[in-house]
Structures are given as structure tokens and as C-alpha cells.
Amino acid sequence: MRTTIVIGAGLSGLMGALALAEAGLHPLLLAKGQGATHWTAGTIDVWGADARSPYAALRAISETRPHHPYALIGVPAVEEAIARFRALTEMARYPYVGGLECNVLLPTAAGALRPAALLPVTMAAGDVRLGGKVLIAGFRELRDFYPPFIAANLAAQGIAARGTYLTVPSAFRRREYTTVIFARMFDDPAFRSDIGRQLRAQRGDATRIGLPAVLGLRDPLEAVAHLQNESGAQVFEIPTLPPSVPGMRLFALFQNAIEQAGGRLQIGSDVIRGEGQSHRLTSIWSEAAARQQEHRIERVLLATGGIAGGGIRTDHAGIVRETALDLPVRTPANRAGWFAPRFLDPQGHAIYTAGVVTDARLRPLGADGKVVYENVAVAGATLAGADTVRERSRSGVAIATGWAAGRMLAGLMS
């Protein structure tokens, strides 16, 4: 019977489960479905709301915003998590590059430039500092990637870019295409050879080629190297709308590492409630296929996400709840202030800062400031105190707090 439970399969839950597994606690990760890995770009964004380096921002936040998740765990814990994450991806032969010293600016599928601290090496040649001419290449069949639009917007920002469409080789044609279908095709060397030849023919004087982030699920490094050889240019991936192939790679890599370390993942189990006494959680109930199951537990890492992940839920009357354990939630003072009038308001929308308040050990606190359960730690977007999408810190907060929560629950960090 596994008594260490992680709830949630996003980055924070995965990172926490890894920490608990490596501590020898044989965690069971329960999740309602796939987590945010499958929806998002696959980079680790530590801070990007302004021009500061992630490191400078982390230090400033820990001094000036004591309730921010980064401040709760402290800069050294963030650095430790980043280091562990990098080591993990290197071991898995899907290394992430970059660091906290400065952000890399990467082209998006709208031709904007977004900052990231760590990025898979398959995206590294997208770094705008590299200069030279860029060819953006895609497929008409892929609905979520438009080279002419991307190139036009990059060009407007001073990057010499041109867009083109490639042809899906006849042997690979099918009725419907998605990012995942393209990724499987890119796993096939015959497909890559054909695409590589088209790229060589079309690249002109471009020295870098941006493609949608669909360059294989099995061995993307091999795919990128193959395309570079064939085309004679540096090749890089640009993240697409969901489903995210880089995110799926990341999930697979974590799953493998967690299982190797003695943990287990069970996707499709919705945790619906918990029960405890005298400040200890003793049981949780999960539901799958309309059957409930009780888990007697020693410790729980709650990483069910925020509003997008379903860990925090609101109703029409303005009530905001934490959905798995019904922990107390801090919400914006008034319902009328949930949303700013402008969708793209740089300050964001107040409702997205709602979440569970914790102490420095990430244990949930009640309105009275007392710990609700001593054997529960909260990580990722379930935490109150930050709109991580506006800060461009979502994945950074996820891995940092996930790691810290796991280590603290295991008694290895204080």
C-alpha cells in the first residue's frame, strides 16, 4: 500500500513525485487526466514580466513579496530545483539549455518573441541573438502554424525572416493532421529525408530554419540533427497551440524517471475529498469509472493546478473552492474585481491569483494563519499569490515549488 500520494500530473506534481521517489517513499501519483505539460510550450519560464534576469527577479521577489511562491521557498531552493531538472533532462538525452542569468528570446507561432530561462536544445537555434536570415517552414495541413504570418511579424521586429510551406510526401498523406501526427511522422527517417531535401531547396541564404515543434516524440535530437544535415542549416522548433509535443516529451521523461525511482503514476483518478483529524490528513478518496477508493495516507503533495488545471474552481455565485481536499482558499476581495476590462491587461485578472495560502514549508494555512494539515504540502498553480501567466513564471514556479514540496514532505529540506 502506497501511503505517499501526489495529486496532479502537471510539472509541479511530476517534480514533486520525482523528489519523493528519490527519497525512497514510493509515491503514487493520482491525476484526473493529463496535466498542463500537454497544453504549454515546454520551456521553463522562471520570470519574464520585465527585462530583469530571472536571477535578479528572484532575489528581488524574495525581499519584496514575501507571499510569492518563490519567496516562500527561497532562492537556493529554486536553484536546486533548476539544477535537478537540468540533470534529469541530460540523463534522458533531451537536455535543456539556458539558465537563470539571462532569458533567451524565442519566436512564437504568432511571430512574437517570448522569454524563457530554460529551453529544450531543439529550440536553441531560435535564440534571436544568433542573427542571420531565418526561414520559417510549415505545412498547410497543420492548422496551428502559419509561416507567412510568423515571418511577417518577425520581420517587423528586425529579424530577417521569410515563410514557406512544405509538402507532405505522398506516402505519408492522410485525412487529418495534428501536431502529434506530425511528430510521429518526424520519427520516421524516410519522412525526415524528404522534408530535409525540401528545406535545402527552399532555404536560400537562410542560416536557420524554424519549424513547428513537432520534430518527433521518440528521439527529437536525432530528428533535428538529421534535418540539419539534410538542409545545411540550423534547425529549431517553435511551440504550437496544444497538444504540445515538447510537453508530451517532458511528461514521458518524468514518468520514466519517477517509475525508475520506485514511484507510480495513475492517470484517470480524480481525487474528490480528504479526511483528517488533529491537523493531520489521514485518508483521501479517489474516483475512477464511478467507483470510489479510499487511500490511507502518510503524506500528500497537492499539485492539482489552478483555475486552468481544475484545482481551483469558482461558481456563478462567486464562491471559490479548492477541489480535492477543500482547503481554505484566498480570493480577491470583491467579485466585481475578478476581471480587468482589457483581456491583455499587463496586470492580469485578479481571480487568477486565487489559491491556497501556505507557510514556508508549503503547508496549507487556514484563515486563522494556522496549519490545516501538517502532512500536506501544496505546489504549483494551486498556490495563492501570483498570476504566473502574466509573470511568465508558471513553469518555473511549478518545478521549484514541486521539488521543494517533495523534499520537504520527505523531511530532506526545511
Added chain:
Amino acid sequence: MRTLTTDVLVIGGGATGAGALRDLALRGIRCALVEKGDLTHGTTGRYHGLLHSGGRYVVKDPQSAEECARENEILRKIMPHCIEETGGLFVVTPADDESYAERFVAACHRTGVWVEEIPVREALRREPLLNPRIRRAFAVRDGAADSFLATHANTDDARRYGARVLTYHRVIGLERVGDRMIGAVCEDLRSGETVRIHASFIINATGAWAGKIAAMAGLHIHVVPGKGTMIAMNHRIVNTVVNRCKMPADGDIIVPIHTVAVLGTTDIPVPDPDGYDMTPEEVQLILEEGEWLVPGVSRMRALRAWAGVRPLYREQDAGSDRDIPRTYKLLDHETRDGVAGMVSIVGGKWTTYRLMAEHTVDLVAQRLGVTTPCRTADLKIEPSHDGAATAPHSPARAHFAILASPFYQLGHRLAEVEADDSYGDLICECELVTRAHLEAAIQSDGTANLDDLRRDTRLGMGPCQGGFCTYRAAAIWHELRDGAAQANGASGVAPATALLRHFLQERWNGVTPTLWGDQLRQERLNELNYLETLAVDRLPETGADAIGRKRDIVVEEVV
């Protein structure tokens, strides 16, 4: 400055203006229509889509009820492709005064509104989510109307008879010589050009804006814009129009239309048809009242809320908005104000738009000495193939012509997607908008932004509210239309970028009043898409936009 000459100028591209244009054209009268936005941009595109049986007004406003009952039958006959025969129910809920039902039935008989009482059990069999505690149920001939499609059908048919339609033309002045109107001066919002239109007669069909237009001629009309708020739920919680059997009030009707069901509505007088807000209290009120019809409705998923402004005309003091008659009023400025060459048509319902147009054009024709009778009640409106009428020929057109219309119902769309196996071409999965639909709509004349595409194709109107298709549509727009603009020397980000941002904002205005639960969750995913993955907030601002449009057209409705 361009100059244009016509016999009759219709101001307003809503249902009434479009109906008047068709009526004029069918009588062989030279005519043109100007609209400051896209067709149906005003109240017509913002109503719940009810084809009135008349039942709603039998007790309170019998004249309006009679008109609705007659026109209901005519519209079913002349444009069946715009109408879904859902049928309607009036139900007595536990909150309603039971004695009203008898008055209701008697008034239906008096006004010629068809009604039949059905057993409560039968009503519940038809509509399983209906409140099981209802006490009586009456079937009527309500229906659901596609007001976008119907308006386009009217203008397209008018064009076949030579009428001109000028969208994104804002009237900036009316020309009056002595006691006679002789034309209007417009601004073409796309080019900034001034267009002078000489006309022998002007029809002011601007609904809630009629007072503003009349004032340009020095005339006074007291229009009370009555704001009505509506909420679209994410599926058809009912398949029949369901009304509370009581005096019309707030939040007492549910209209199933296309893929959604619309809860309506409120009625709040507002001083200005161009400036009004929805309040959370209104949304709350509609949901709470909706609970009497469909218990649990407030916990279901709401997609979007919006408000339209009724063109209520006030002749003398009425107690409240709801006391102002819903029938229409034709104002002949010659007899009323001593100014010849202009009429204003105000009040009325979507259901009576054709009758209003007929009545208006009868008067205009008489003044012009035209004796050809009205034929709009008999002559069926052929489904239009439009954008096509004016769009450049493209491969998409051929494909497109298979469809009766780009504005067709979802069932037809699904059949077509299945027949062509074109799942891979779906740009908006929620509303089954294929790349071919979208490309034809982008290339059709008069389309100025993605919100126009929404009205034309239902792009972004489904459960995800533009989470994916906004990006796709903007990028496809760029490929089809930005090229010309950039060849003309435009620099800066792709012009379609501004359209993308504009549409995201338009969408946001509509969704915020109903954001909670699953829809808020969806919205956060949309934020992840547009901010985290695409970073559209980090793109530089667009400069002067180069499709020949001025910027204000794109940002007009941004709060």
C-alpha cells in the same frame, strides 16, 4: 470626395433597413443602403433570435401580437432557410399567477395567435429539463430565426435587383435644403473618404439610433434605447422556445438557436445606444429567473453574455420601458414636422421587420409616384450564395456554392464535413467552420475584421470562444489579404495582428459576465495559448493599418 446618386437612401443595415431595401428594389425603385458597421452590427445581430408567435404580447400589446402572428406565417413561407421550426411553449411555473393563463388563452383567441393547451406530462416529454413542477403548458408557433442570415438574404436579393449596399459607411451629416431632404454625407470608414449621396428620399431605419440620425436633419424623435441582456448557454438545454406564462418581464424566456440556448432578457432604459454596460446583477437575475423554467440552469455552462438595445419609441410618457408598446411607428416627417423627403421607422420587433418595411416603402413609393405594389409577402427569398456575389472567384467558391449559404445551420455543416471528409480543414472546431468557409468569407466584399467573420460564419461562437480559431483565422487572413496591404508599402507588424487583438478583446467583452466554473477554466487555457505560448501581448502595436482601413474601425469597440 465621391458622389453617388440614388432615389431612396436607406440608413441602417439591420433587419428593417435590409427589408426596406429589398422591398424598394422589388418595386423597381433605385436604392442604396448605408450602415456604419457590418450588416446586423446593431440590434439585429444582438437579439435572442426569437420568431414571435405573438403569444408574448397577447395580453399587454394585442396589436403587436396580431402583427407578429401574421408575419410569423409569412416569414416561414418566404425564407424557410432562415428559420428553425422549434415550436414554443408557455408554461405556468409555481412562481406565476395562475389566473394569467385564462387571460392568455382568451387573448390568443382574440388576436389570432394559434395556441393549444397540452398536458404537463407531454410538455415534460418534449423538454425533459423543464421544471417538473409546472402546472400548465400551452403550445404556440414560436420559432428560432437566424437574424444574420436573414438580413444578408434580404440585401443579397435586393442586390440582384440593382440595390447598392455600403457597409462601414457612417452618416456624418444629412443635407436639407429648406423643407426638403436631399441626401446624406457619409464617411467611408475604411478609406477615410467622404461620400456624398444624393437621394430624393431618405428612410431612417436606424432603430435605437433613429433619434441621433433625425437630429442631423434638425428633427426630434424621442427614442428610448431599451437595453436587453442575454446569456448563451453552451448547448441546447431546450429544443423548443420556452416562455413563462405571465406578463412579459425579466429573464422569462429561453430560445434554442443553432448550437446554443439563449436566456433572456432584461429591459433597462439607457441614455445612449452607443454606451451601455452589462452588470453582474443582470446576469445573476436572468439565471435566477431561469431556474423557474429549467432548474439547475445557473450551474450549467454559460458561454457568453451580451446586450442589445431595443428601438422603443416614446410618444408620450409611459410608466416604464416595458409599458411602451412593442408595435412599430412610421414617422412621416412631412406631415409631422413639415420636412419632406424623409421618414423614420421606429419600434417593432424582428418578427415584424417585413411589415414595417412594407408600410414604410408604401408611403415612400406613393410620394415618388410609384404604383408597383409590395411583393415581399409572397416572393420567396432565394438562399444567397454570398460572399459569393461580390467575392473574387476562387477554388473555395466552387466548393462553397454547394452550400446554400455560408450562414447555414450546424446540421448542414456537419453533413457537408462528413460528405467531404473535411475534418482536417476545420478552423473552428466548435462551430464546424472549414477553411473553405472562412476563406470565402474573408474574401467577400465588406468584411473588415474577424468579428465580421464571426457574424458571417459563427467563428469563435462555440464553447472554447475563440481559443484556437482566433489565431488561425488571423493568420489565414494575413495570407489572403495582408499581402496587398504590405505591397502598398505598409510596414510594421502584419495588419492581421491588430484584427487578432481586436477579436480577442471583443470576445473578452462578451465572456467576462459569465466567467465561472468550466468556462473560466476554458478562458484560462485561452490565456495560456495567447499569452504564454503565442505571446501576442508582446508583439509591437500595429501602425496605420494598411488595408485601407483607418485604425478606429478595428479598435472601435475596445473598452
